[in-house]
Amino acid sequence: xxxxxxxxxxxxxxxxxxTLHALRAMxxxxxxxxxxxxxxxxxxxxxxxxxxxxxxxxxxxGMLLQGHASTLPVSLEDMAYHTACAARGNRSAWxxxxxxxxxxxxxxxxxxxxxxxxxxxxxxxxxxxxxxxTAETVFSxxxxxxPVCAHLGLTPQSVxxxxxxxxxxxxxxxxATLKRHARELAEAGAAMLVLELVxxxxxxxxxxxxxxxxxxxIGAGPATAxxxxxLHDMLGATRGRLPRxxxxxxxxxxxxEGALRAYVAAVKDRSFPDPAxxxx
Ligand code: KIV
Numbered sequence: 358x359x360x361x362x363x364x365x366x367x368x369x370x371x372x373x374x375x376t377l378h379a380l381r382a383m384x385x386x387x388x389x390x391x392x393x394x395x396x397x398x399x400x401x402x403x404x405x406x407x408x409x410x411x412x413x414x415x416x417x418x419g420m421l422l423q424g425h426a427s428t429l430p431v432s433l434e435d436m437a438y439h440t441a442c443a444a445r446g447n448r449s450a451w452x453x454x455x456x457x458x459x460x461x462x463x464x465x466x467x468x469x470x471x472x473x474x475x476x477x478x479x480x481x482x483x484x485x486x487x488x489x490x491t492a493e494t495v496f497s498x499x500x501x502x503x504p505v506c507a508h509l510g511l512t513p514q515s516v517x518x519x520x521x522x523x524x525x526x527x528x529x530x531x532x533a534t535l536k537r538h539a540r541e542l543a544e545a546g547a548a549m550l551v552l553e554l555v556x557x558x559x560x561x562x563x564x565x566x567x568x569x570x571x572x573x574x575i576g577a578g579p580a581t582a583x584x585x586x587x588l589h590d591m592l593g594a595t596r597g598r599l600p601r602x603x604x605x606x607x608x609x610x611x612x613x614e615g616a617l618r619a620y621v622a623a624v625k626d627r628s629f630p631d632p633a634x635x636x637x
Contacts, residue, residue: 375410375451377482377504377548383410383582384571390583391624392453392573393591393617396422396439398446400588405450407617411573412447413484413585414440416455416514421589428513431457433471437478444479453506453549454480458514461485465497472503484551486512488538492545499546507547509538510577511554522600524554524576524637532559536566543567551585552577554600557636576602578636584624591620602635 373379383390392411395401396418404412418439419431433456440454454475461468472483482504485491495505510525519525526535536559539550549571552560557578564572564581574581586603589595592613593605606623610616623629630636 371406372408372449374449377451380410380451380549380571384568389624389627390571390573391621392583392585393620394418394585394588395443395447396588397442401443401446401450401452402448403614404588404617405447407614408621409450409617411451411453411583411585412443413453414443414455414480415484415587416457417587419457421587421595427516429458429516433457433460433474436460437474440475440478440480447479451482452480453482453484454478456483456485461491461494465494468494468498469501469503472498476503482506482549484508484549486514488534489541492541495542495545495547499548504549505547506549506551506573507539507542508551508553509535509542509555510552513553522554524556526555526559527637532556535559536563539563539567539570543570549573551575552581554602554637557632574630576600576635576637578632579627579630584630586620592616602630602637604629604635 390410392413393404393409394415394417395404395412396414401412416428416431419425419428436457444452456471460471475483484506486508498505511522526532551573554576560574560577561580572581573583573585575585590599590603591606593607606616606619610619
């Protein structure tokens with residue numbers, strides 16, 4: 358069996374392309390995983406060269422690139438376009454493509470067609486938001502060879518149902534529901550789980566109870582296997598009031614690449630997130 362590596366990755370002598378297997382190994386040996394959003398070739402290349410392990414082509418591009426008030430208007434075509442752009446700049450990071458609102462909610466058949474579009478554009482894994490109701494879809498996708506990243510806690514595509522961008526799972530009932538959903542998603546075959554705006558203690562319990570999941574936190578404290586930030590937030594380019602979990606890595610860094618490297622270093626040495634400053 359031959360091992361296929363992209364010609365670009367072979368030619369530039371850079372690090373070996375990250376695989377799901379390699380990410381699992383990092384989780385198991387306790388090496389924090391650094392994930393960052395990227396939406397185009399230039400920033401995907403800079404993030405990859407700065408040592409970011411996973412790139413997320415997030416539907417946050419609806420706000421950041423398109424100027425919408427939420428992620429809801431983002432189309433599958435938008436996501437495929439930006440996934441393809443980021444994939445062309447990336448050499449070795451694991452590339453996750455976000456399934457946008459309306460592209461998987463009908464169920465497994467719609468999710469398969471939408472995921473195929475993102476995978477053909479260059480995604481290696483798809484991300485979808487939501488709890489137990491997505492388990493059937495997650496099972497169907499993983500059975501068909503599509504790695505899935507689930508997303509629990511604050512799920513921005515449900516912002517209107519959740520009543521705003523607020524911390525989830527704070528009370529006993531909310532925490533128990535979140536744990537049940539995480540278990541269902543793990544049993545359905547999800548390999549990765551983004552936990553957004555979740556109390557740090559709950560995120561830690563989830564990772565300990567479900568070691569088969571690679572948990573990636575954003576506003577979920579330091580006990581997850583990895584961290585993700587939105588590129589524009591960590592470069593100080595986002596306007597308006599930012600959530601407390603955001604840290605701007607640009608001040609004091611040697612330009613954008615310096616800020617990206619500082620982010621990776623801070624995730625790896627666990628100085629970010631600081632539970633006192635960035636946790637709930
Ligand atoms: O779309 C996005 O950028 C995301 C991250 C906030 C995790 O889903």
